[in-house]
Amino acid sequence: MQLDAAIGALAGWGEPAYRRAQVRTAVTRDLVASWDGVSTLSKTLRARLQNTVPFADLVSEDTQRSSDGTVKSRFRTHDGFPLETVLMQHGERRTVCVSSQSGCALACAFCATGSMGLGRNLNAGEIFEQLLWAAREAKKDGARISNVVLMGMGEPFHNYDEVLGFCRLANDADGYGLGARSIAISTAGWIPGIDRLAKEPIQVKLAVSLHGPNDEIRGSLMPVNRRYPVAEVMEACQRYRDETRRRIFIEYLLLEGVNDAPDQANELSSLLHRTAPGGFHVNLIVYNPTGSDYRASGPDAIGLFKGILERRGIDHSLRQSRGRDIDAACGQLTVRGVRERRAELRRARSS
Numbered sequence: 001m002q003l004d005a006a007i008g009a010l011a012g013w014g015e016p017a018y019r020r021a022q023v024r025t026a027v028t029r030d031l032v033a034s035w036d037g038v039s040t041l042s043k044t045l046r047a048r049l050q051n052t053v054p055f056a057d058l059v060s061e062d063t064q065r066s067s068d069g070t071v072k073s074r075f076r077t078h079d080g081f082p083l084e085t086v087l088m089q090h091g092e093r094r095t096v097c098v099s100s101q102s103g104c105a106l107a108c109a110f111c112a113t114g115s116m117g118l119g120r121n122l123n124a125g126e127i128f129e130q131l132l133w134a135a136r137e138a139k140k141d142g143a144r145i146s147n148v149v150l151m152g153m154g155e156p157f158h159n160y161d162e163v164l165g166f167c168r169l170a171n172d173a174d175g176y177g178l179g180a181r182s183i184a185i186s187t188a189g190w191i192p193g194i195d196r197l198a199k200e201p202i203q204v205k206l207a208v209s210l211h212g213p214n215d216e217i218r219g220s221l222m223p224v225n226r227r228y229p230v231a232e233v234m235e236a237c238q239r240y241r242d243e244t245r246r247r248i249f250i251e252y253l254l255l256e257g258v259n260d261a262p263d264q265a266n267e268l269s270s271l272l273h274r275t276a277p278g279g280f281h282v283n284l285i286v287y288n289p290t291g292s293d294y295r296a297s298g299p300d301a302i303g304l305f306k307g308i309l310e311r312r313g314i315d316h317s318l319r320q321s322r323g324r325d326i327d328a329a330c331g332q333l334t335v336r337g338v339r340e341r342r343a344e345l346r347r348a349r350s351s
């Protein structure tokens, strides 16, 4: 959904400003599913839009529903790249987890998306369309989307401009109107993105996936640590804190025998205290199986780890996994076909 392109086309045809507002309202408030659904426009104008700006850029290929209410949809871009979007419910709240890329280049050892490789960046309209899909799903239950997390496929800061463009679209008071603080960007620690976000006027939340308190552990899990080691990521977090005064969320996946020992809980606490006392909230994440050799930490290890963070005065919570039965939980998003699609495109270009 390239809303700006549609509104730009109307302006180009000399349509008055209220027509543009009608389109924005129909798409983002009434959640129409086609240009034909914009009943405030004449049939001629609807047809003209239809011929100029396709209503949808993504084709939904499959939708799965979990026993816990999670809904996952698999989409394909117009040029054939797969992605997934997950809608979760917690009581009245609805959180949508959107993808910022088809696949991902970072290849974290525990993440299924990493094994796909990178297909391509999604543009702001393609990310926005995932929110619109989720908003239509939620509307079936009379609910609204309360939160957006950029924690689906991809590294958001490898696609910075489009991701921020999406955040502005979602936040637009004349559009869906989601509060900036209800939008969270999760990064594997891509420092240039953290530094740029610190200077943005829009106050979205920042989450940093750490998963290890030192380079040895983090480096064994996340190849990106070679480029941006723990100390440098922490310095970037400090700069971000100095600039914004906002709290940073640290994502910490608990893996049995890898990063879940009491020593590591203490090391993590010291690291965060040294960087910015009171500046962090740690989200402990239970590992979801992805076919890797890692195993989720057991309840005893999790209890010990939490107890240490508690004693050391580190704010934390344990993230409940949703949608595991449909492979919709964190790290489980993967679709075959990224490599195949890239190869097809290469062949087409060279022939």
Ligand code: SAH
Binding pocket: 110, 111, 112, 150, 151, 152, 153, 154, 155, 156, 186, 187, 188, 189, 207, 208, 209, 251, 252, 253, 285, 286, 287, 288, 289, 290, 329, 330, 331, 332
């Ligand atoms: N690239 C971004 C956003 C995508 S991942 C990032 O790394 O933050 C969103 C979260 O899911 C990250 O914290 C990631 O580490 C976590 N995750 C990845 N694989 C997982 C798995 N198998 N089980 C649970 N969480 C996982």
